Amino acid sequence: MDCGEYPMTVIQQLTAAQAVEHAIHFGFPNRHCERMKNGLKWNQYQKNTFQIVNPLLESGGIVLIHGVRGNGKTQIGAGLGCIWWKRGYHIQRGKARYWTLPDLFTKQKQTFTESKVRIEPLQLARECGLLVIDEIDTDQNSGYDKRELRDLIDTRYRENQKPTLLLTNVKPEGLKDALDYSILDRIREDGAFVQLLGSSYRRNDPNQ
Numbered sequence: 001m002d003c004g005e006y007p008m009t010v011i012q013q014l015t016a017a018q019a020v021e022h023a024i025h026f027g028f029p030n031r032h033c034e035r036m037k038n039g040l041k042w043n044q045y046q047k048n049t050f051q052i053v054n055p056l057l058e059s060g061g062i063v064l065i066h067g068v069r070g071n072g073k074t075q076i077g078a079g080l081g082c083i084w085w086k087r088g089y090h091i092q093r094g095k096a097r098y099w100t101l102p103d104l105f106t107k108q109k110q111t112f113t114e115s116k117v118r119i120e121p122l123q124l125a126r127e128c129g130l131l132v133i134d135e136i137d138t139d140q141n142s143g144y145d146k147r148e149l150r151d152l153i154d155t156r157y158r159e160n161q162k163p164t165l166l167l168t169n170v171k172p173e174g175l176k177d178a179l180d181y182s183i184l185d186r187i188r189e190d191g192a193f194v195q196l197l198g199s200s201y202r203r204n205d206p207n208q
């Protein structure tokens with residue numbers, strides 16, 4: 001979806017419904033955001049995860065949430081995005097944006113071949129107030145992508161102290177194949193690895 005510019009000057013304080021619309025506009029998945037609008041009830045595991053993750057993100061840290069497929073990680077990311085838009089933007093903490101990792105790099109590479117001038121997704125990702133990167137996996141990253149992701153996360157933390165949330169189904173022992181070791185060190189030092197417990201909401205998921 002298009003994550004381009006938006007008439008920000010009109011924003012004062014958003015209603016919950018407006019915050020959801022903004023989250024969707026800035027890449028957060030439609031279905032998960034709509035669930036927020038329709039009064040989704042968090043389960044106890046998700047509530048516990050929020051309690052750990054929120055203060056770390058508030059202080060500009062890097063958090064990785066892992067857990068089995070379908071147990072509500074993207075939903076947490078969408079929830080945090082909507083909350084950020086509701087509470088965060090009007091106190092000038094910048095935009096909340098969401099990409100899946102494959103999508104971020106696909107869109108980035110598209111800008112290399114496009115004739116019209118557009119702000120590169122990686123630049124938007126570096127500068128936004130809250131960055132959520134979903135679907136981090138072991139087999140998708142070239143060495144180049146891994147380094148770009150490392151630089152992105154490093155810049156956000158080192159230069160700007162801006163929070164980043166990473167979401168994955170990969171177990172901690174497999175993460176070294178998914179992420180550069182220096183990102184793992186950064187998460188350990190300046191954030192946390194948080195496991196979301198609970199089983200899949202998707203029935204008959206063959207991957208469970």
Ligand SMILES: Nc1ncnc2c1ncn2[C@@H]1O[C@H](COP(=O)(O)OP(=O)(O)O)[C@@H](O)[C@H]1O
Pocket residue numbers: 031032035040041042043046067068069070071072073074075076201202
């Ligand atoms: N607390 C909840 N109550 C009801 N449905 C939920 C809840 N949390 C997540 N879901 C739904 O369950 C499905 C799987 O959640 P999702 O966040 O996509 O899982 P994951 O990203 O961990 O694979 C989605 O359709 C999501 O909207």
Ligand SMILES: [Mg+2]
Pocket residue numbers: 070073074075134135
């Ligand atoms: Mg997901």
